[in-house]
Amino acid sequence: MRLSTVVLPIHRWSEGQKTWQRAxxxxxxxxxxYDHLSWRxxxxxxxxxxVPTLTAAANATQRMRLGTLVTSPNFRHPVTLAKELISxxxxxxxxxxxxxxxxxxGFDARALLKxxxxxxxxxxxxxxxxxxxxxxxxxxxxxxxxxxxxxYSAYEAYNIPGCVQRPRLPFAVAATGPRGLRLAARxxxxxxxxxxxxxxxxxxxxxxxxxxxGQAEKLAAACDAVGRDVDELDKILLTGFTPDRxxxxxxxxxxxxxxxxxxxxxFTDIVIHWPIPDSDFAADxxxxxxxxxxxxxxxx
Numbered sequence: 288m289r290l291s292t293v294v295l296p297i298h299r300w301s302e303g304q305k306t307w308q309r310a311x312x313x314x315x316x317x318x319x320x321y322d323h324l325s326w327r328x329x330x331x332x333x334x335x336x337x338v339p340t341l342t343a344a345a346n347a348t349q350r351m352r353l354g355t356l357v358t359s360p361n362f363r364h365p366v367t368l369a370k371e372l373i374s375x376x377x378x379x380x381x382x383x384x385x386x387x388x389x390x391x392x393g394f395d396a397r398a399l400l401k402x403x404x405x406x407x408x409x410x411x412x413x414x415x416x417x418x419x420x421x422x423x424x425x426x427x428x429x430x431x432x433x434x435x436x437x438x439y440s441a442y443e444a445y446n447i448p449g450c451v452q453r454p455r456l457p458f459a460v461a462a463t464g465p466r467g468l469r470l471a472a473r474x475x476x477x478x479x480x481x482x483x484x485x486x487x488x489x490x491x492x493x494x495x496x497x498x499x500x501g502q503a504e505k506l507a508a509a510c511d512a513v514g515r516d517v518d519e520l521d522k523i524l525l526t527g528f529t530p531d532r533x534x535x536x537x538x539x540x541x542x543x544x545x546x547x548x549x550x551x552x553x554f555t556d557i558v559i560h561w562p563i564p565d566s567d568f569a570a571d572x573x574x575x576x577x578x579x580x581x582x583x584x585x586x587x
Contacts, residue, residue: 288550288586289316290579291558293356293525295568296320296335300343303335306561307344311351313579318344319356319386319558322363325394328566338371345379352382356525356558357461357479359390360415362399366444369426373450381451386479386523387423388461389416413466414438420460420470427455459523463502465509472509477521477556481528495529496548503553523556524549527568536562536570542578543585550586 292315294306310318322337341353353375358368376383389412390396396406407415415438422439425432426446434441450456457476462468463483471478483490483498490498503522510517526535526545535545536559546557559578562570 288546288554288583289556290546290582291315291317291319291352291523291556292561292579293319293321293558294561295326295329295563296337296340297329297333297563299333300335300340303340304343304347307347310561311348313576314583315351315579316556317352317354317384317558318348319354319384320344322355322358322386323393323395324362324398327393330394338375341383342375342378345375345382350382352384353379354384354459355386356459357386357388359388359395360412360419360438361390361395363419365419365423365426365439366441369423369444369446372427372456373446373448376450376452376456379451381456383452383456384459384477385456386459386461387420388479389413389467413464417466417470420458420474424455424458424474459521465505468506468509469512471506471520472513472515472517475520477523478506479523479525481525484528486530487528490530492529492531495531496552499524499549499554500552521555522553523558524554525558527560533568533570535559536575536578538574539577539581539585543582546582547586 292310294310307318320337320340325334337355344353372385392406400406418436418438422434426444427450430445430447432441432444458474459477459479460471460475461479462471463480480502482495486495486498507517531545535542560568562568562572562575
């Protein structure tokens with residue numbers, strides 16, 4: 288099992304770079320950041336762009352992988368995103384993973400709307416995602432792409448020299464529904480889940496484990512339908528959104544127990560949020576660092 292972290296882009300780089308460098312020193316496999324225009328309780332505070340942040344992080348680190356968790360069509364277009372990703376993959380020396388999902392109904396979904404315009408429905412978000420991912424796959428693997436779709440178009444979009452990673456940088460597809468799971472099965476090198484959101488408020492950790500087991504089974508069925516071995520995909524659990532909330536970060540033993548239960552479900556990667564005081568992601572930094580340094584060894 289691998290352990291990774293999410294570093295929210297809330298600090299000016301003069302301060303933020305220390306966190307990314309510390310994440311590498313602690314041995315995290317990957318450090319991700321959220322690709323939003325603003326997010327939840329951080330709406331009225333500093334929030335920086337994901338791609339520039341990851342570009343800076345690529346220059347501040349040497350070994351650790353970097354990525355988004357997740358990018359969505361809410362404010363991205365495949366053509367411009369592909370160009371940015373190819374550049375980022377080059378700058379990082381091939382250390383980038385693209386976490387990608389259909390997006391939600393939060394601030395990102397409204398930021399580009401005209402006054403009075405309604406955001407996309409869940410069905411339309413899924414429709415766009417279903418077109419977004421295959422087009423992005425082509426843009427990252429072909430020298431020139433022309434495409435005329437329902438939502439997106441490209442005309443002789445050139446992407447030379449392509450990604451450092453071949454045939455392209457890996458996709459970690461966030462999905463729980465059947466359409467998203469099919470995309471993960473066909474295009475993903477990894478699958479991402481936060482669990483069942485319906486259980487967050489009133490569910491139990493045991494119910495969450497059962498829900499995650501069900502999601503993993505549906506992923507396996509989706510892979511089988513396209514003739515792919517589900518074991519080819521990494522399985523990533525982004526923590527903090529299950530009924531356990533922050534309890535696994537209260538001690539090393541609590542986290543090892545949490546991670547072990549989810550490893551038994553087939554998860555290969557656990558992602559924890561870098562502590563942020565006075566927020567939903569508050570945690571004891573000494574315990575957090577102990578978890579980062581000792582969990583993988585205890586589970587081996």
